[in-house]
Amino acid sequence: MRLSGRQAVVVRPFTQDDSVAALTCLLHRAYSGHAAEGRVFFASYQSVQDTAYRLGRGECWVALQGTDLVGTVTVAAPYEAPEGYPAGDGSGSFWQLAVDPAYRGSGLGQRLLSLAEERIAALGSDAVVIDTSVEAAELIGWYRRRGYEPVGTWQWDVTNYDSLVLRKGLAPAGCGR
Template structure:
């Protein structure tokens, strides 16, 4: 893994970043700052993801809705994802009942492009299956073309659109059949 921070390039082995559950004593403030950093480029491009501006109180409320997993490197929080299965979807949300979901998938900008996002995505999908769901549903800005492409290359398929009242864009809803993925391995 190669990390770019300013003019310096750091080589980090995959095992150097540790993943674990968010635990008592972990900081919702630190997690909120990570989310703001991870989603800052989207906000700068005019896609105001909730994670780009949510308060510490919002972060705490979102943590309570699922299992939050965090990634640390040398004691520094560098990534996160929160998972729930089944996920309680709003009425008319275009996804199958019983599907799991994840949110707050975030990677510190200095760790983006290192494979950490893929590790967190894989962890989220494994947890969704372990919690009893065979499908994962997520949504993201339809205007975040690179991000939508990233998910599609990982087996997610657009199944509809949704509009949240905390964002300034229409979301594309993406679904992945995790049972098929598991059997193909």
């Protein structure tokens, strides 16, 4: 993928040589717009320790342009949802999907979303479940245009909003969708 004559963006697994602090800064930048609108997503303020913990719960992928960290997503399948969360047995999930604001509209978010879905299917789940602020209409619309359907609501203790839980069925790994 080329972005305005820049070097290609490379997506690869996060490694022990990558910086959790730099990843945390990317998350803060990517979610700052939501925070400015009053939606306090956990990723907009989480600590480096929180980021490390969340990385340890899944498989983290990073997008780099040269040495610049410009995107990320963390996936897990099956997803260990809290009791009562409307996930469905065996669903996978992703979190910390983030694109540097300078790369919005470049297709990088879609590329990371597709990767997350592919990895979740490869890990054996036939569905993805995620959530976002019920107030994030533009984000909900983005997910709905990509096949996600509302299945319930949830309230996390680290956010200041109710979440809309969205689900998308996946084709088995290796099969067309």
